[in-house]
Amino acid sequence: MIWDYQAPWWLPGGNAQTIYAAKLARRYSGPDPKWTRERWDTPDGDFVDVDWRSNDNSLPKDAPLLALFHGLEGSSSSHYAQAFAEETHKRGWHMAVPHFRGCSGEINWAPRAYHSGDFEEVGWILSRIRQQHRGHLFAVGISLGGNALMRWAGEMGQSARQVVDGIASVSSPIDxxxxxxxxxxxxxxxxxxxxxxxxxxxxxxxxxxxxxxxxxxxxxxxxxxxxxxxxxxxxxxxxxxxxxxxxxxxSAKPGLSRVQIPALLLNARNDPFIPASSLPTQAQVSDWVKLWQPAAGGHVGFASGAFPGDLQEMPWAVTEWMTQHG
Known part of the structure; x- marks a missing residue:
């Protein structure tokens, strides 16, 4: 499967596509995403808050689960998290949004915070989710969260397959x-x-x-x-x-050649945050890594449809790819 995003005629340019998606585009068409929060104690005496979509309490416990790692200063309220909540609801998947430390609305207890290469934290969170979920487990990282997720996959190599079935990064600054x-x-x-x-x-x-x-x-x-x-x-x-x-x-880019699980990297070539010249080529990544690099989309933009547009096409494409390759 290849998804080649085409920006609507009324939304030209990377900055417009970035800002419009974050501020104005419709994030979901069904009911508002509802979240139930769990607080997990970390091994170093701190905590992370994990929001679970609670609209689908009737789903089978072993239905697929998507863990979404947010971007810089993001949360379960971010536009992309709500758009993925809509798509996973349609697919009958569970969904969780783990918050990096300090991003859930309450300052964390330890001196540390979070950073772009926080792959140890990503690994600990995914392992804990894996322990309590029997079905397929997928992970998506947005921007900063995608770099950390891909960094984890590169560090883990083949052992990552014991934890997740497939991963994807969206608009991630891997350099x-x-x-x-x-x-x-x-x-x-x-x-x-x-x-x-x-x-x-x-x-x-x-x-x-x-x-x-x-x-x-x-x-x-x-x-x-x-x-x-x-x-x-x-x-x-x-x-x-x-x-x-x-x-x-x-940076995750140097480790992409070591990734040993199905992995998708989606980066628009007009992303104002990420120079197209810094994006990887297929020769720089392992055979497990699929590169989607459409000409347009901005930074976590990808709005589509007639004005005022919505954000459903990108989450559909990413989760459909996971369904086919995970």
Missing amino acids: LTASGNAIDAGINKVLYARMFLGTMKPRAMEKLKQFPGLFDPQELMAAQSLYEFDQVFTAPLHGFKNTDDYWERA
Whole structure:
């Protein structure tokens, strides 16, 4: 199966496709997604919150399950999570949205937060889901979550098959240096970096109240780019020397040749966050990895249909691919 997304005529350009999908496109046509939250204690004395779609309590326990790992500053309320909730409801699948630490509406307890290469956390979450679910298990990672998921698959190799039946990443910055530089440059810095920093800085300052002396608050508040923020906060808190070390070591791209489970990488070539030149070729990935690189779609955009459009085509294509290859 190959899905070649075609943007509607009324939605031209990567920025418009990105912003419209996030802010205005219809996310679902049926009932609002309902979530039931579980709190899981982590091995290091912290917690993660997992939201389970609760509209389908009558589903068989062993029906397929989709675990969705959200993007930077995302949650189960993100537009893509709600669109996938609609699609999995139609398919009769269960769905869970594990929240990276600090993203569920309550600050986490440990000094650490989350980061783009957090594959150990992804692995722990997937293993726990696998322990309690007997049916097919699929995982989708969006943007940051997709990089972490693909990084996990590359690290695990063949043993990943004991946990999941198939994975997919959507609009994921698998070359973090290329993507970080793109977000921090030109109009992207105004449109996107400022938006992310608007929530990341206050969250980091909350962390400082928990752990005084964790970082220099003046340096953090002076950060005007993701690079500068990661230099002060993300990199040192998660064991990296600096931003350059973090972006290099956390990127999933070098490990894609080691992936040994069905894996789909979907990246629009006009994604304002991800330069098309940084996307992998088939020669750079294993035979298990399928590349979808349509010309349009923006960053987690992919709205379709007549105005005002909806977001159902992409979740359908991704889950259909999983059905056929998982």
